[in-house]
Amino acid sequence: MSGPSNQRMSGSDRRVSGPSNRRRRRIPVVAILSAVLLAFVAICALAQELIAPKALEQDIYLGVVGGGVEGHLFGTDQLGRDILQLSLAGARSALAGPLVVAVGSMLIGFFLGTFAGYRGGIVDMLAGRYADLLLALPAVLLAIVVAGLVGRGYWVTVVVLIVLFSPSDVRLVRSAVIEQAPRPYIESARVLGIRPSRIMFRHIAPNIVPIVVANLLLNVAFALVALSSLSYLGLGVPPGAPDWGRQLADGRQLLGDNPLAAVVPGVLIILTATAVNLLGDWLSDLLDRRMVAR
Amino acid sequence: MIIFVLRRAGATLLLLLALSLLVFAMLYLAPGDIARNLLGTRNVTPEALAQIRARYHLDDPFLQQYWRWLTHAVTGDFGTSIRTGRPIGPLMLEKTGITAATAGLAFLLSVLVGIPTGIVTAVRRGRWLDRVLVTVSVIGVSAPGFAVGLLLLYVFALGLGWFPIYGTGEGFFDSLWHLALPAVALALGLGAFVVKLTRAAVIRELDQDYVTFARGRGLSESATLRIVLRNAAIPIVTSLGLMVAYLFGGTVLIEVTFALPGLGSLMEESVLFKDIPVVQALTLAVAFVVSVTAFLVDLSYLLIDPRVRARTVR
Numbered sequence: 179m180s181g182p183s184n185q186r187m188s189g190s191d192r193r194v195s196g197p198s199n200r201r202r203r204r205i206p207v208v209a210i211l212s213a214v215l216l217a218f219v220a221i222c223a224l225a226q227e228l229i230a231p232k233a234l235e236q237d238i239y240l241g242v243v244g245g246g247v248e249g250h251l252f253g254t255d256q257l258g259r260d261i262l263q264l265s266l267a268g269a270r271s272a273l274a275g276p277l278v279v280a281v282g283s284m285l286i287g288f289f290l291g292t293f294a295g296y297r298g299g300i301v302d303m304l305a306g307r308y309a310d311l312l313l314a315l316p317a318v319l320l321a322i323v324v325a326g327l328v329g330r331g332y333w334v335t336v337v338v339l340i341v342l343f344s345p346s347d348v349r350l351v352r353s354a355v356i357e358q359a360p361r362p363y364i365e366s367a368r369v370l371g372i373r374p375s376r377i378m379f380r381h382i383a384p385n386i387v388p389i390v391v392a393n394l395l396l397n398v399a400f401a402l403v404a405l406s407s408l409s410y411l412g413l414g415v416p417p418g419a420p421d422w423g424r425q426l427a428d429g430r431q432l433l434g435d436n437p438l439a440a441v442v443p444g445v446l447i448i449l450t451a452t453a454v455n456l457l458g459d460w461l462s463d464l465l466d467r468r469m470v471a472r
Numbered sequence: 473m474i475i476f477v478l479r480r481a482g483a484t485l486l487l488l489l490a491l492s493l494l495v496f497a498m499l500y501l502a503p504g505d506i507a508r509n510l511l512g513t514r515n516v517t518p519e520a521l522a523q524i525r526a527r528y529h530l531d532d533p534f535l536q537q538y539w540r541w542l543t544h545a546v547t548g549d550f551g552t553s554i555r556t557g558r559p560i561g562p563l564m565l566e567k568t569g570i571t572a573a574t575a576g577l578a579f580l581l582s583v584l585v586g587i588p589t590g591i592v593t594a595v596r597r598g599r600w601l602d603r604v605l606v607t608v609s610v611i612g613v614s615a616p617g618f619a620v621g622l623l624l625l626y627v628f629a630l631g632l633g634w635f636p637i638y639g640t641g642e643g644f645f646d647s648l649w650h651l652a653l654p655a656v657a658l659a660l661g662l663g664a665f666v667v668k669l670t671r672a673a674v675i676r677e678l679d680q681d682y683v684t685f686a687r688g689r690g691l692s693e694s695a696t697l698r699i700v701l702r703n704a705a706i707p708i709v710t711s712l713g714l715m716v717a718y719l720f721g722g723t724v725l726i727e728v729t730f731a732l733p734g735l736g737s738l739m740e741e742s743v744l745f746k747d748i749p750v751v752q753a754l755t756l757a758v759a760f761v762v763s764v765t766a767f768l769v770d771l772s773y774l775l776i777d778p779r780v781r782a783r784t785v786r
Binding site: 208310311314315316317318319320322323324326327399403406407410411412413426429430433434437440441443444445447448451452454455456459 | 487607619625720746751759
């Protein structure tokens with residue numbers, strides 16, 4: 179949950195890891211496992227109606243029962259909903275929102291960061307102050323405050339998170355662009371009289387793609403944690419919607435009756451976020467080495 | 473050196489001022505009518521509503537309201553909580569203890585475990601121990617504190633019965649026992665982050681020429697490591713400052729999970745109730761602590777790094 183700072187860290191981590199070149203071609207086991215898990219979550223998210231058709235079916239007379247009851251492998255929650263189905267259905271809100279947050283904030287970061295880094299001047303100044311201001315407060319805390327006051331709802335929260343995530347992306351892209359700008363290929367492009375907009379988005383952009391892609395994944399992981407945190411506090415998805423954070427909040431009351439109501443979504447959040455992060459780390463390693471090789 | 477300190481202090485104050493304006497504006501612009509909120513669902517006459525608006529100065533221009541709020545806040549007077557009807561200053565003060573204890577414990581735990589682990593992984597880089605610890609630290613960084621907290625609660629409090637399920641305890645050791653699980657849940661993400669950044673910082677130093685030179689001169693490994701660690705300390709200390717900010721985000725979720733009546737729970741309740749004066753006061757307090765920490769971190773460079781000291785003296 180360390181968020182923006184966490185991304186910055188793995189940025190510097192990348193440079194120093196990868197001790198041997200012999201192992202370069204082999205895909206590490208953890209990356210494969212992560213990809214398999216994420217593929218499973220993605221399938222659940224896409225085919226929710228097929229895989230978990232009864233996720234929202236309530237059975238108030240049954241109420242909460244523990245795991246192992248016939249027809250309910252992991253038991254039910256306070257509304258008699260099947261924990262297994264509900265958890266599988268939660269995959270959709272665990273992937274959709276975080277993906278939108280990551281892509282949205284990276285788009286802002288990409289355009290604003292490229293302009294700020296290449297053009298400098300007033301855009302750079304304003305973007306810098308904007309980042310200073312938002313980064314001075316913990317993102318999760320700000321998200322709680324803003325989401326709580328602006329209104330509740332999944333997509334409102336997503337927009338709030340895009341705004342709160344963007345400053346660290348702006349900084350990231352900006353510093354990557356500043357690193358590229360004085361290189362000979364840019365100088366020659368400038369001498370040739372190529373338009374600045376073309377230099378920015380046709381010449382510089384491809385060279386900062388590795389950083390952007392790697393951080394996109396790390397953003398997804400952080401957004402997943404942030405969104406489920408907000409749902410956990412009752413600020414994300416509406417009550418009753420299938421969502422792991424929401425399930426944890428409900429499951430907290432049921433620890434005595436059916437602990438699996440909290441354990442299953444809890445483990446799913448941890449595993450999914452870890453898988454995304456591991457994949458992001460591996461990918462940034464890979465892209466980084468390719469950059470060096472070129 | 474004094475000029476350096478003063479300049480940093482000035483910048484911190486300016487940032488705080490900007491943040492206070494941002495916080496106030498954000499909550500000022502928030503949808504919903506505070507006066508309506510105050511009265512709940514009761515039916516009220518327009519006169520009563522106007523009276524409330526006048527009492528809370530809700531009809532004054534924005535800047536006037538901001539100025540009144542700021543000048544009072546500086547003296548510790550944050551107004552009255554809408555939800556509890558109590559003055560906010562004392563309300564916050566009485567809840568600070570639990571939050572400070574939990575966060576302090578978590579901070580201590582993550583530093584005491586994280587830094588040595590980070591050094592070990594850096595020194596044994598690429599070996600199996602390093603790879604296992606790094607993977608574990610990725611799990612730690614990824615796992616949200618409240619999910620970990622619930623699992624801990626289930627296993628160690630409900631299952632094994634080693635720790636209490638809720639409550640804050642009385643006396644030092646009892647409190648420590650009560651706050652152990654929340655602190656561990658909060659410390660896990662933090663500690664993993666410390667491992668990551670210590671590893672990166674130490675490895676960066678180990679790759680420097682001066683290390684090769686020191687080894688070539690026949691300096692013992694432990695003597696070399698001592699030089700390396702001193703150099704690696706700067707990025708580590710900087711990030712420890714960042715961690716304080718992180719703690720405040722995490723503590724809300726942890727306190728809600730473990731039902732601790734601290735500042736985090738107060739924040740959650742106030743946000744859900746739209747108790748805007750309390751939310752403003754808490755956000756400003758966090759901004760204050762975070763900026764002051766950043767300021768202290770900057771000052772600590774003077775102690776750690778002779779190069780910074782030399783530059784500022786000139």
